[in-house]
Amino acid sequence: MQRDDMILVSVDDHVIEPPDMFVGRLPTKYVDDAPRLVHREDGTDVWKFRDTVIPNSALNAIAGRPKEEYGLEPQGLDEIRPGCYDIHERIKDMNAGGLLAQMNFPSFPGFAGRLFVTDDVDFSLALVRAYNDWHVEDWCATYPGRFIPMTIPVIWDAQLCAAEVRRNAARGVHSLTFSENPAVMGMPSFHDEFWNPLWAALVETDTVLSIHIGSSGRIAVPAVDSPPDVMITLQPMNIVSAAADLLWSRVLKDFPDLRIALSEGGIGWVPYFLERADRTFDVHATWTMQDFGGKKPSEIFREHFLTCFITDSLGVGLRHEIGIDNITWECDYPHSDSAWPQAPEGLWADFQKWNVPDDDINKITYQNAMKWYSFDPFTHIKKEDATVGALRRAAEGHDISVRPRSHQIIQPQEKLEQFRMRARAAVAGTTTSR
Amino acid sequence: MQRDDMILVSVDDHVIEPPDMFVGRLPTKYVDDAPRLVHREDGTDVWKFRDTVIPNSALNAIAGRPKEEYGLEPQGLDEIRPGCYDIHERIKDMNAGGLLAQMNFPSFPGFAGRLFVTDDVDFSLALVRAYNDWHVEDWCATYPGRFIPMTIPVIWDAQLCAAEVRRNAARGVHSLTFSENPAVMGMPSFHDEFWNPLWAALVETDTVLSIHIGSSGRIAVPAVDSPPDVMITLQPMNIVSAAADLLWSRVLKDFPDLRIALSEGGIGWVPYFLERADRTFDVHATWTMQDFGGKKPSEIFREHFLTCFITDSLGVGLRHEIGIDNITWECDYPHSDSAWPQAPEGLWADFQKWNVPDDDINKITYQNAMKWYSFDPFTHIKKEDATVGALRRAAEGHDISVRPRSHQIIQPQEKLEQFRMRARAAVAGTTTSR
Numbered sequence: 001m002q003r004d005d006m007i008l009v010s011v012d013d014h015v016i017e018p019p020d021m022f023v024g025r026l027p028t029k030y031v032d033d034a035p036r037l038v039h040r041e042d043g044t045d046v047w048k049f050r051d052t053v054i055p056n057s058a059l060n061a062i063a064g065r066p067k068e069e070y071g072l073e074p075q076g077l078d079e080i081r082p083g084c085y086d087i088h089e090r091i092k093d094m095n096a097g098g099l100l101a102q103m104n105f106p107s108f109p110g111f112a113g114r115l116f117v118t119d120d121v122d123f124s125l126a127l128v129r130a131y132n133d134w135h136v137e138d139w140c141a142t143y144p145g146r147f148i149p150m151t152i153p154v155i156w157d158a159q160l161c162a163a164e165v166r167r168n169a170a171r172g173v174h175s176l177t178f179s180e181n182p183a184v185m186g187m188p189s190f191h192d193e194f195w196n197p198l199w200a201a202l203v204e205t206d207t208v209l210s211i212h213i214g215s216s217g218r219i220a221v222p223a224v225d226s227p228p229d230v231m232i233t234l235q236p237m238n239i240v241s242a243a244a245d246l247l248w249s250r251v252l253k254d255f256p257d258l259r260i261a262l263s264e265g266g267i268g269w270v271p272y273f274l275e276r277a278d279r280t281f282d283v284h285a286t287w288t289m290q291d292f293g294g295k296k297p298s299e300i301f302r303e304h305f306l307t308c309f310i311t312d313s314l315g316v317g318l319r320h321e322i323g324i325d326n327i328t329w330e331c332d333y334p335h336s337d338s339a340w341p342q343a344p345e346g347l348w349a350d351f352q353k354w355n356v357p358d359d360d361i362n363k364i365t366y367q368n369a370m371k372w373y374s375f376d377p378f379t380h381i382k383k384e385d386a387t388v389g390a391l392r393r394a395a396e397g398h399d400i401s402v403r404p405r406s407h408q409i410i411q412p413q414e415k416l417e418q419f420r421m422r423a424r425a426a427v428a429g430t431t432t433s434r
Numbered sequence: 435m436q437r438d439d440m441i442l443v444s445v446d447d448h449v450i451e452p453p454d455m456f457v458g459r460l461p462t463k464y465v466d467d468a469p470r471l472v473h474r475e476d477g478t479d480v481w482k483f484r485d486t487v488i489p490n491s492a493l494n495a496i497a498g499r500p501k502e503e504y505g506l507e508p509q510g511l512d513e514i515r516p517g518c519y520d521i522h523e524r525i526k527d528m529n530a531g532g533l534l535a536q537m538n539f540p541s542f543p544g545f546a547g548r549l550f551v552t553d554d555v556d557f558s559l560a561l562v563r564a565y566n567d568w569h570v571e572d573w574c575a576t577y578p579g580r581f582i583p584m585t586i587p588v589i590w591d592a593q594l595c596a597a598e599v600r601r602n603a604a605r606g607v608h609s610l611t612f613s614e615n616p617a618v619m620g621m622p623s624f625h626d627e628f629w630n631p632l633w634a635a636l637v638e639t640d641t642v643l644s645i646h647i648g649s650s651g652r653i654a655v656p657a658v659d660s661p662p663d664v665m666i667t668l669q670p671m672n673i674v675s676a677a678a679d680l681l682w683s684r685v686l687k688d689f690p691d692l693r694i695a696l697s698e699g700g701i702g703w704v705p706y707f708l709e710r711a712d713r714t715f716d717v718h719a720t721w722t723m724q725d726f727g728g729k730k731p732s733e734i735f736r737e738h739f740l741t742c743f744i745t746d747s748l749g750v751g752l753r754h755e756i757g758i759d760n761i762t763w764e765c766d767y768p769h770s771d772s773a774w775p776q777a778p779e780g781l782w783a784d785f786q787k788w789n790v791p792d793d794d795i796n797k798i799t800y801q802n803a804m805k806w807y808s809f810d811p812f813t814h815i816k817k818e819d820a821t822v823g824a825l826r827r828a829a830e831g832h833d834i835s836v837r838p839r840s841h842q843i844i845q846p847q848e849k850l851e852q853f854r855m856r857a858r859a860a861v862a863g864t865t866t867s868r
Contacts, residue, residue, distance in 0.1 A: 227724070233682070237710070245657065248667070269671070284504060287505045
């Protein structure tokens, strides 16, 4: 196999929702009160919903931008790649990046759709359903075989959430984005029986619980004055907390077919984690009364958890200590951790470095994603048209140059102060509803 | 080299302080108000200081006990190995475990000596000094060459803390136990200039800042009803938060000779962490204005951080991705993670598994500890008497059998409820002063 022969199905990318996404999807009585994209005098666009204002952070829609322009300041839609919010442009960008398919997490509603929680349950439910309808029928369905559909949860009600999972599964959805720690959001924890109806629905419909880093709504900073690099370094690995919380829970014992994806969590730390979990079991299971029916925690992990990485050379080398059937790859377009459009080059270099055989490459780059997410792009696209090389040939002439910043040119010192404000809110527990 | 030829200097073990530790070490006016060990009607012993009661948890002095008896319930001194609190018995236990030397962290005052913080600064300082005097002059000095001395900090005052570091360095102390996150304890963070006098004193005296897992006083639990195994699994790796916080801080830039030990943090996760830090630097340093003078974060890490492990097979295999000069070993006697007295057997098995050459073994088992902690046991003990085999021969006939529990026999269900109470306090931020 050569680099251009790889088939890339990415399990973690992001959509910047377009302004018209609710049009025609809400009962008339809710239209005026729905979230709306507001163009501000300074040229930036923000989503507004009741008291909440959600800027489009420049780290979240950064594809194609030079590093000097990274930062947390808000942007206008006219400053970011149209591929962030326009489905046709997205496909062109995917082609240029050699990506056959993607799974797109939400942006302004938050990973767990928490923004839509209001005191009016009917309204909230209408927003969740409208969002999911837009995502499935509009965003994903426009290009069959190019997207693993994923819906947002009814985060405040496990019964309604279960019903929404079933409604979406009926039209081919097998992924639910969720919170890595509902307890931090003021909801019952993973250990509470409150969620049982949801676990049952996920198992029944073969739907994966996809928990993205940062999806508790709390960013991880040791102190309010920690440099931003601390948060950026720690964020993927912080998903280990959710992994441990679920691995040891009675949830996996009561719902043995439940499957969980640790989205953007990286993989290089996993072998250490599995060794530690097995040793914890050996030493402590007697008094903690843990019983996996004769299995070790590392075996349970491989039965239930899907991992993924963007760039993680060590993890590629340790793939068999992680579980070759448990690893997927992600592009993270259009976020700052993404190497789009050169992602295949870096990925291939790591495969070469570790002499990874073709069978392992195929599992990591697309077969595991297909299996775990019940996704088959090849009913729509021929395999020979699905490779990095074929897709890039199809994208020839597509403009991948930078779109210039036109508003809010901000100096580094001010960017750091913006981060500091966010860190303060995070430590104080007053982060916004996302 | 054979197993019995190893020389073991452990950099993380624990002393259960004996009841008479303050005798003759405090000004008369403070004697009646000092912490005291109280024997309770139920047979357990607790330290009492003002409003705080600190039980001697059964997980913290567990050496020699069968797994069925692990738990969080308090114990009496007459139930634990005398080696926990009696220096002569400790040496016999060290010999039986093949340990040449140890570094002993405090127990009842907390890793950062926070218990001694009172509204009477003179009294608090007297307690810190008395503790350190006891540790250096009594506990460590009784057997020269067998202990790396380590003192506790004046945690509320950086100037006084610096003075205490200098006072102890003058008598050969080169290790200071400290908090992994002073901000969580209500103190200024690592990033605050408040601590500059301490950093200066540490550098001047070649003293290592030894930060033990759990030393922020807050245990890591995702939710109050998370099983105890979650906390046990996560606790070592949680030190990554402090590692990142200090790695990216201006502290290491302003004090390029400062050295930090990540005590009980394990090592298997470190290569992933270093890759992630280097990538964070590559992608974000422009806007975060990080500058290491042309070096990468991973290089900075190896200049400043010492790691250690108890049992960490993968980490031994990855020793060169961590830094062969940055790894030490620990026994963790008498805590539940310790394999005492069979620790050498497990360690040797991992060295064999990875075909570790003698030079690497020697660095990991004693040479790195000697260098980083300015510790030379061989001025007191001949090398041929310092090996696992020689020490065990010296311990022949020493009783390593179990000391039976005589009080508070507690059923697993009740043990779990005790853990739940601790978790609730941790999540609510109302943990005791330790």
